[in-house]
Amino acid sequence: MTTEARAVLFHRTGDPDVLTIERVRLDDPGPGEVRIRVDALGLNRAEALFRAGRYYYQPTLPASRLGYEAAGVVESVGAGVTEFAPGDPVLTGPQIEMSAQGVYGDRIVLPVESVIPRPASVDAVTGAATWLTYATAYGGLVETGGLRPGEHVVITAASSGVGTAAIQVAARTGAVPIAVTRSGDKRRRLRDVGAAHVIVASEVDVPEEVRRLTGGRGAELIFDPVAGPELPALAEAASVAGTIVLYGWLGGQPMLMPLNWPLTIHGYANGHLSATVSGRRRINRYIEAGLRDGGLRPVVGKVFTGLERIVDAHRLMESNTHVGKIVVTVEH
Ligand SMILES: NC(=O)c1ccc[n+]([C@@H]2O[C@H](COP(=O)([O-])OP(=O)(O)OC[C@H]3O[C@@H](n4cnc5c(N)ncnc54)[C@H](OP(=O)(O)O)[C@@H]3O)[C@@H](O)[C@H]2O)c1
Numbered sequence: 001m002t003t004e005a006r007a008v009l010f011h012r013t014g015d016p017d018v019l020t021i022e023r024v025r026l027d028d029p030g031p032g033e034v035r036i037r038v039d040a041l042g043l044n045r046a047e048a049l050f051r052a053g054r055y056y057y058q059p060t061l062p063a064s065r066l067g068y069e070a071a072g073v074v075e076s077v078g079a080g081v082t083e084f085a086p087g088d089p090v091l092t093g094p095q096i097e098m099s100a101q102g103v104y105g106d107r108i109v110l111p112v113e114s115v116i117p118r119p120a121s122v123d124a125v126t127g128a129a130t131w132l133t134y135a136t137a138y139g140g141l142v143e144t145g146g147l148r149p150g151e152h153v154v155i156t157a158a159s160s161g162v163g164t165a166a167i168q169v170a171a172r173t174g175a176v177p178i179a180v181t182r183s184g185d186k187r188r189r190l191r192d193v194g195a196a197h198v199i200v201a202s203e204v205d206v207p208e209e210v211r212r213l214t215g216g217r218g219a220e221l222i223f224d225p226v227a228g229p230e231l232p233a234l235a236e237a238a239s240v241a242g243t244i245v246l247y248g249w250l251g252g253q254p255m256l257m258p259l260n261w262p263l264t265i266h267g268y269a270n271g272h273l274s275a276t277v278s279g280r281r282r283i284n285r286y287i288e289a290g291l292r293d294g295g296l297r298p299v300v301g302k303v304f305t306g307l308e309r310i311v312d313a314h315r316l317m318e319s320n321t322h323v324g325k326i327v328v329t330v331e332h
Contacts, residue, residue: 005107008066013053021310034078036070039073040329045250069128091127134165137223140245143273145223158195159324176196193324231244232259242263301326307328
């Protein structure tokens with residue numbers, strides 16, 4: 001049976017106001033698929049870049065969907081689905097191609113690989129701020145970066161959704177999170193999230209300050225989504241034979257290669273870790289344990305009420321004034 005749903009679409013790339021809310025066809029879930037009533041959306045910078053045509057893959061036009069992260073409840077399941085049943089609280093995130101499967105809408109159908117069980121204690125707003133942020137922080141810091149207790153880790157763009165998650169993942173590992181922001185207004189909030197130290201990049205020299213905080217040694221790990229031409233300067237904050245894990249490209253300019261060798265540079269992509277059942281299981285176990293023991297406390301910076309606030313929510317994201325995740329609730 002086919003019904004209708006509301007979805008956020010865009011017909012050309014550009015500023016937030018290219019986003020429109022439209023009625024779209026909603027099919028019953030096919031084999032291996034799940035239909036979800038969406039209650040909240042978590043915004044990710046990748047979505048703003050995709051909408052603007054500046055992400056690592058391009059939208060399929062004339063009509064593209066948008067969005068990775070939603071929290072909701074299963075309405076129905078297709079043939080062969082044993083992992084979920086109607087009424088189950090769920091999250092979305094892994095293995096989504098945004099143009100065809102983007103989750104900004106009130107009802108969506110996704111393959112089972114893109115759906116994650118949501119613990120009953122986690123409400124929709126908190127849930128929308130949970131999976132992708134902690135999956136990226138866990139995968140990047142723990143699995144790829146090999147972060148160990150006692151090590152220092154420099155987290156740039158620390159006020160971002162992923163950055164705030166990374167502060168908590170680092171602290172939960174027993175490492176020392178050093179948060180970097182461009183804005184002095186965010187200092188207090190980053191301390192509250194769990195940063196051991198906060199460096200305001202517009203006020204001091206970041207590598208010099210990291211050396212001061214680490215007794216001259218530098219940080220064993222740098223977790224960075226900015227990259228670009230400033231990377232060699234940032235790399236000066238690394239310890240001898242330290243590691244940089246790059247997971248984004250907010251800088252948008254061609255990247256220069258640091259020369260303070262030996263230095264290991266990794267690129268981290270969630271899509272790679274979450275592509276396998278075992279990768280998804282490791283991520284989910286880590287997040288569930290962290291939520292249970294209180295080491296992971298999702299940081300929601302701002303909640304907008306109603307899908308029609310999506311343009312305002314994207315504008316806030318691009319203002320860079322938020323700390324943590326921007327969430328949009330969906331009314332039915
Ligand atoms: N590799 C992966 O698997 C993966 C997964 C998820 C997200 N990501 C990437 O992670 C990054 C962060 O996403 P998010 O949704 O967490 O971000 P977000 O919540 O939108 O926050 C971004 C923050 O980064 C800082 N920033 C923005 N532009 C910057 C620039 N040009 N230079 C330095 N800092 C800048 C700003 O904070 P200040 O002004 O305070 O510094 C801003 O508030 C994005 O690049 C996204 O694509 C990657």
